[in-house]
Amino acid sequence: MASAFRPSAARILASKPASAIRFLPQTRVAAFHVSQRSQILPPGPQIVIGTVNDPVPIPTSNAAHGSYHWAFERLIALGMVPLTIAPFVAGTANPALDAALGTALVLHSHIGFDACVTDYFPKRQYPKTRTFMIWLLRGATITAAVGLFSFQTNDVGLTEGIKKMWKA
Amino acid sequence: MLSTKVISRTLLRTARPKATSLNTSFFTPRRLVATESVPASSASSILASQRLNRPVSPHLTIYQPQLTWYLSSLNRVTGVTVAGLFYLFTIGYVFSKPFGVNMSAANISRKWGELSTPIKLAVKAPLAAVFSFHCWNGVRHLVWDTGRELSVRGVYRTGYGVLGLTAVSTIGLLLV
Numbered sequence: 542m543a544s545a546f547r548p549s550a551a552r553i554l555a556s557k558p559a560s561a562i563r564f565l566p567q568t569r570v571a572a573f574h575v576s577q578r579s580q581i582l583p584p585g586p587q588i589v590i591g592t593v594n595d596p597v598p599i600p601t602s603n604a605a606h607g608s609y610h611w612a613f614e615r616l617i618a619l620g621m622v623p624l625t626i627a628p629f630v631a632g633t634a635n636p637a638l639d640a641a642l643g644t645a646l647v648l649h650s651h652i653g654f655d656a657c658v659t660d661y662f663p664k665r666q667y668p669k670t671r672t673f674m675i676w677l678l679r680g681a682t683i684t685a686a687v688g689l690f691s692f693q694t695n696d697v698g699l700t701e702g703i704k705k706m707w708k709a
Numbered sequence: 710m711l712s713t714k715v716i717s718r719t720l721l722r723t724a725r726p727k728a729t730s731l732n733t734s735f736f737t738p739r740r741l742v743a744t745e746s747v748p749a750s751s752a753s754s755i756l757a758s759q760r761l762n763r764p765v766s767p768h769l770t771i772y773q774p775q776l777t778w779y780l781s782s783l784n785r786v787t788g789v790t791v792a793g794l795f796y797l798f799t800i801g802y803v804f805s806k807p808f809g810v811n812m813s814a815a816n817i818s819r820k821w822g823e824l825s826t827p828i829k830l831a832v833k834a835p836l837a838a839v840f841s842f843h844c845w846n847g848v849r850h851l852v853w854d855t856g857r858e859l860s861v862r863g864v865y866r867t868g869y870g871v872l873g874l875t876a877v878s879t880i881g882l883l884l885v
Contacts, residue, residue, distance in 0.1 A: 584765065587757035615854055618847055625844065650792035657789065681796055688799030692814075702814040707833070707885065709822035 585666045614652055621645050628700035639698045643689050646699075651682045776868045777861075780846060787843040794836075830883070837882035838875060845871040845878070
């Protein structure tokens with residue numbers, strides 16, 4: 542940039558000192574961004590911890606949040622394949638199958654929602670909202686489990702209920 | 710642009726004629742700048758407030774719609790939809806009784822059955838599609854978890870498979 546510009550400017554200055562100076566372009570700083578601002582949400586709170594030269598902290602490894610959690614997740618998901626099909630294939634309402642499907646469904650839903658909270662409410666930016674969402678989810682899961690238990694014991698049960706509503 | 714300014718300033722300074730009739734204030738525009746001393750400790754808060762003025766990087770809309778990430782996001786959307794409905798019903802079941810709402814399977818299915826077929830179809834078709842997709846894509850994920858089909862080709866092959874199976878089972882569920 543400098544080497545490309547310098548010769549021509551120097552030439553102009555050398556030939557016409559006074560007038561050339563007068564017509565040198567006015568320096569204007571262009572806007573940093575020219576594209577349209579497009580955002581889903583306004584930027585969250587900007588948290589600055591330390592400096593750019595600090596090493597990234599390595600979180601302490603915990604199998605309960607790592608491999609065990611992953612394996613547990615898969616175990617439920619894997620179990621849900623036969624559990625989803627069996628009660629409807631069996632035809633008759635089976636309380637044990639219903640209970641197993643209901644339990645798996647609650648756990649699978651909870652894990653799924655929990656992953657959403659982890660993804661959309663980062664601890665670094667929204668520590669309070671994150672804690673609130675985690676507890677809100679826990680409360681919702683327990684209430685859902687209570688409601689399901691009540692539906693299983695006092696009503697027709699999960700499989701029969703779905704069948705009834707779907708065919709109505 | 711900034712470098713242009715710097716260069717032109719430098720050139721002006723060096724190439725300025727020794728004796729000139731021109732007003733020198735023309736060459737050296739003065740700008741009054743107010744300075745303010747701030748403690749070093751406020752650096753991070755200034756940076757944080759400055760960051761809020763930054764443009765947001767282009768996202769979602771700049772990416773080519775591809776089966777890979779479309780199905781991935783669909784998996785979450787459909788999962789949250791099914792689980793959300795499940796939670797809504799079960800949580801509603803707990804709180805309906807005190808409010809005098811009858812949420813028993815018998816009552817709901819009777820009320821629901823009274824609706825016209827087009828309305829029922831308009832609700833059931835997307836519901837069946839959402840549920841089917843999440844089920845089949847869940848199986849696809851379990852296949853990946855065993856280390857199989859983990860290639861661009863595999864992702865597309867299983868992706869189209871899931872879409873096909875979803876279409877079939879959606880129609881199947883509606884015919885039940």
